Amino acid sequence: MTTRAPVPAWGLAVGAMASVQLASALAVPMIDEVGAPVTAWLRLTFGALVFLAIQRPPLRSLRRGDIPVVVALGIATALMTMAFLEALGRIPLGTTVAIEFLGPLTVAAARSPRRRALVWPGLALAGVVLMTEPWQGDVDLPGVAFAALAGVGWGLYILLTQKVGDRLTGIGSLSMTVPIAAVAAAFVGVPQAAGHLTPALLGEAALLALLMPVLPFVLELLALRRMTHTAFGTLMALEPAIGLAYGAVLLSQTPSVGQLIGITLVVVAGAASQRGGRRQVESPISDLQPA
Template sequence: MTAPSHARLPVPPWALAVTAMLSVQLGSALSVHLIGAVGAAGTAWLRLTAGALIILVLARPPLRQIRRRDAPALLGLGVTTGLITTCFLAAIERIPLGTAVAVEFLGPLTVAAVRSHSRRALAWPALALAGVVLLTQPWRGEANPAGLGFAALAAIGWGTYILLTQRVGDRFGGIGGLTITIPVAALTAAVGGIPQAAGHLTAGIVATATGLAVLLPVLPFACEMVALRHMTPAAFGTLMALEPAIGTTLGLLVLGQTPAPAQLLGITLVVLAGAAAQRDGRRSPPGGRSEPAQTGMEILG
């Protein structure tokens, strides 16, 4: 069995990562009202179940390609995805979207710092961390321990998710890996989701959850799976610094959560860190032969 091809993409991998982040945060912002109807766990279960059905319609599970050594990564990624989704939705039920995303970003930030191979690369996570502090502003207002705790659990899961997604993406081409991991994620979320959503389901709620499933998990997870075949974990993790800025912006536009001036400065810092990280973000294919670094214009042109 040959490894999945690492052919050049028609768009730069960092653009896929940014598309995934936009989809995740828009889906999260639009999920707030659904959370009010069926709870955070119920929303996670409905979205992941709908997402699993959509993905299974689009692609068949590569069951014949699965080897015994693939099982830990596939099952681990599925369980991690289910836990991340549930914990993050529980966080935004209690704290502002931008704050939850900023805390969750500490997971990818840790991956970026640990996996970096140069001192210069460590400067970008440090800059992003400064922006995260300004975004969260822990010195202002009353903290919600439960909300911050759920966001912290999502952060731990998100760091694990990056590493497992890269392993699964290297092993299975296209969205083949998602046809296994998303159903596993749905089963994981069902443990708390079914009891919470039971008795509250209507045709409208199911339709809403199905629409939101396209924004999260279908589109972003597919984009991330492809992006992580062409990026290092360090570059991808630091590029995720854009997510607090995106979450804060969509929190303002969709939920009316207005950021303070210090938070706007934090947005600027994380955007700068994310933009700098993608410059050296090309990943060598599994065969060991590295591709020359290219800009988005070179790939598109």
């Protein structure tokens, strides 16, 4: 007799995305208080401590040629995190996530054997234009630029993860790359943190680290044991919409009709990009969701 899992795999995947976007929404007050670099450094540091406590870094599984890639992967994680939080301090959460999503979407389209897959990044870009509403004349260009930089970081994260393949997956990957990311972020975050570190701030940062990346990792790991990578990637297309919803509910970032149409285009493009897609290297967690 088989027992049915209490939570379906798709529910775990959606829960992981919800945790990521909740962490993003809750980070906005901290960004306003101490700045994005300090927020990124603290979140990465607490996340690194958790992953190091869970599992020792599998250094023996690395080859000499893997070391530069692992270091670059950690730096890409820091870049992605700091750029995303910088954007989040300037433009709405849903818009930030949608722009960042162009990075992995472009990578997925470029790896597709079908040329028509390149249509989907274009459709998503049209959605982003609707979300940023440049015709209104009040576009925050630095915010858009930081979100785009976060998308570049996410795309690099995917490509670098595939360089080391199955030797760098799961908690083992995060116990190496997140500490490197924390050290990289420290170069910018530590000087700005002087005089701002309080017990309340550290407790808030620890909570954010649990919401992202710790809890999403656990939920994704459980989900991916019961669903295909393509199905998971298709569900990931919902993340910009989840970000938009959190922005509206928690941050009073009410979207316009045009922005709702824009986010719909981004979600459709993200889901469609997974149809018939295939990955050259299967990496259960780190190929799909950055830390």
